[in-house]
Amino acid sequence: xNQSSGFNIMYRLNSSAQLMIVSDLDYTMVDHDDPENLALxxxxxxxxxxxxxxxxxxxxxxxxxxxxxxxxxxxxxxTPDITVxxxxxxxxxxESMVQDHEWEQYLDKKWNRNIVxxxxxxFPELTLQPETEQRPHKVSFYVEKVQASKIMKALTECxxxxxxxxxxxxxxxxxxxxxxxxxxxxxxxxxxxxxxxYYGKPPANTxxxxxxxxxxxxxxxxxxxxxxxxxxxxxxLQWHAENAGSNPNIIRASERCAAGIVQAIGNFGLGxxxxxxxxxxxxxxxxxxxxxxxxxxxxxxxxxxxKRAEVQxxxxxxxxxxxxxxxxxxxxxxxxxxxxxNQYIDGLGAxxxxxxxxxxxxxxxxxSLAQIGVDxxxxxxxKWELSGDTRERCLTTVLxxxxxxxxxxxxxxxxxxxxxxxxxxxxxxxE
Ligand code: GLC
Ligand code: MG
Numbered sequence: 001x002n003q004s005s006g007f008n009i010m011y012r013l014n015s016s017a018q019l020m021i022v023s024d025l026d027y028t029m030v031d032h033d034d035p036e037n038l039a040l041x042x043x044x045x046x047x048x049x050x051x052x053x054x055x056x057x058x059x060x061x062x063x064x065x066x067x068x069x070x071x072x073x074x075x076x077x078x079t080p081d082i083t084v085x086x087x088x089x090x091x092x093x094x095e096s097m098v099q100d101h102e103w104e105q106y107l108d109k110k111w112n113r114n115i116v117x118x119x120x121x122x123f124p125e126l127t128l129q130p131e132t133e134q135r136p137h138k139v140s141f142y143v144e145k146v147q148a149s150k151i152m153k154a155l156t157e158c159x160x161x162x163x164x165x166x167x168x169x170x171x172x173x174x175x176x177x178x179x180x181x182x183x184x185x186x187x188x189x190x191x192x193x194x195x196x197x198y199y200g201k202p203p204a205n206t207x208x209x210x211x212x213x214x215x216x217x218x219x220x221x222x223x224x225x226x227x228x229x230x231x232x233x234x235x236x237l238q239w240h241a242e243n244a245g246s247n248p249n250i251i252r253a254s255e256r257c258a259a260g261i262v263q264a265i266g267n268f269g270l271g272x273x274x275x276x277x278x279x280x281x282x283x284x285x286x287x288x289x290x291x292x293x294x295x296x297x298x299x300x301x302x303x304x305x306x307k308r309a310e311v312q313x314x315x316x317x318x319x320x321x322x323x324x325x326x327x328x329x330x331x332x333x334x335x336x337x338x339x340x341x342n343q344y345i346d347g348l349g350a351x352x353x354x355x356x357x358x359x360x361x362x363x364x365x366x367x368s369l370a371q372i373g374v375d376x377x378x379x380x381x382x383k384w385e386l387s388g389d390t391r392e393r394c395l396t397t398v399l400x401x402x403x404x405x406x407x408x409x410x411x412x413x414x415x416x417x418x419x420x421x422x423x424x425x426x427x428x429x430x431e
Contacts, residue, residue, distance in 0.1 A: 007100070007195060009056070009081050009093050016196075017056040019270050020203035021047075022084075022189055022218060023261060024210040025061040025068075027172075028229055030075050031257035037076055041363055042275040043258040044078050046265075048367040048381070049297040050272040056203060058192070060084040060185045062171060062214050065097070066132040076384065078365050087169060087177050087214050088188035089137035095366070103191060107137045110165040111180040119158045120178065125151055129175070139178045148176065170235060171213035185210075186217025193221070205270050209261045212236055216243075219250050226250035227264035229257050276301055280311075290402045290410055292377040293367045299324075299412075300383060304362040309353035318349050325412045326401070334394055334419040341412065361386045375403035382420065393420045 023029045031039055047057065059080040061068055068085055071077065083092045089107060091100040116139045120126055126141040133140045143151055152168045155178070159166045165181035189208070196202045207225045208218035213235040219226040220243065228236055230253050237252070244250050251267055253260030266273035276297050302321070305311040327342035339347075367381040377400045385392045399414040 007093060007199075008098070012081070013054065013056070013201065015054075016201040017203040018054045018205070019051060019265075020056040020058060020206045021051075021261070022058040022060050022206065022208045022224075024185075024212070024215050024218075025059055025063065025071060025077070027211045027231060027257060028209050028215070029059065029077060029258055029261070030071065031231075034257075036359070037361075039256065039258040039262075040076060041361060042277040043262055044076065044363045044365070045277045045297050045301065046262060046272065046275040047078060048364045049276050049291070049294040052367045053293060053369050055271075056081045058082040058084065058189075060088065060188065060215075060218065062087045062175070062177070064132050064135055064138075065090065065092075076361065076363050076386065079382075082192065084185060084188045084192075086133075086135045086138045087179055087183065088185040088217075089135060089179055089183045091188055091192070103188070104137065106191075107180045107183050109180065109182060110163070111137060112162075112164060113137075113139065115162050115164055116159065116166070116178050119162060120155065122158070123151060123155065126176065137180050137183055141176045141178075142174050143170075143176045145173045152176070169214040169216075171215075172233060173235065175214075177214065184217045185214055186219075186221050189218060189221050189224075205268075207261075207264060207268065207270060209264070210236065211257075213239070216240070219244055219247075224249070225264065225268045225270070227260055227267075228252045229260035230254050231256045231260075292369050292379045292400050292402075292410075295400065295410060296367065296379050296381060296398060297364055300362045300364055303348065304355075304360065306348065307351055307353065307355040308358070308360055309356040313352045318345065321345055321348070323406050324408055324410070329411075329413045330415070332416040334417045341415070344415075355387065359386065359388065376401055383417070394418065395420050 029040065057078060057080045063071065064086050079095050083097060085092065091103045092098060113136065120139065125147050126143050129140040129142060148170050152170065156166065156168060167179045167181050167184055169177045169184065193202065205225065207227065209227050210218055211229050211231060212233040216236055216239040219240065226249060228240060232252065240250065251264060253263045255263045262273055262275065265271060276294065302311065311317060322342065322345055325341040325345055327340060329341040330338055331341055331344040332338050363384050365382040365384060367379065370378045372378050379398045379400060381396055383394045383396045394417040397416045398412060400410055401413050402410040
């Protein structure tokens, strides 16, 4: 196995991932019918509070890198550990999306893009998709549902005669993809699982999540749990009925999109399944063992609700907050401005309801934890704030102490924020 193929993901985890979620994006992780992205934000809070530190998030999408990056600008999706793009023909690792060239070399076998374009041109029923969606190992079209199966069969025969080994998938009752036989979301997942095995760190559990035809293969990978979200397309449900109907490890959720994923986590007993967003008594913690990831997620939820005036404005809740922040501790604002944590809390107190009735949202991404002493933790994360049509990302570092005798058993000692994506520059999310 080639070490240079960017599989540095192994450095992030000490041991096998507790859970590896492999999820499709459009209409699985992302509900395009929910402009508020509520289920997605709930999933995000759950993942960052309980899973990020010892689990793996994999997005497996039909999108090309170009329109995947577009989606990341439009929707509050988390940064995955691994991104599988263009229907399993491109695999990229980490936030910087380091490409797995080994995988793409492997896909060259019995594949010739020119022959595919030549042969498909003979089918007038096929309409070519936009240029961004044409990739080295993926040629994509639109075709009407009534003609799809006939064309898929004829096309496979044609291409076989020309010496190619291809796979044709049909998704969303409209999109037809021609790929090398060894490609596809399922094959890409099997390849990743083999890599984890090779490094001696196979995930303890894997949950695959999908809604349409190109996701079907994910459900036939051995030993995985699977969830078809409630809004799954007919082509996936039909595939399931014909091929996997008796597999108890594959369920159809009664919830849509990301809510269906969370439902499956609970159904299969894969770990915590109550999102901090579904708990109202923030920020008090009743957990037995101190979970710094959960504490930061809960604080920023309180911060969102406070500004949206969704929690009651009471002296009590501010007092509770004050007891959680070490008063002389320092808060460093991204502009470089410093204040004491008690001043920071006073400022927060005064901002009650200043985002009331707006689309204001806050979510954390890439929460990482380092225990730096028996009772001290360094927590680092990206804090995102959406307000109107701009959003802002702050790299944030928090020093938490779990020693002090405060009601919640821990205290924020120091907070330091830095603007990302250019100093102080706000990112426009709509054109
Ligand atoms: C995504 C891709 C498209 C593909 C479809 C189904 O929408 O952009 O090219 O055909 O997924 O796999
Ligand atoms: Mg989908």
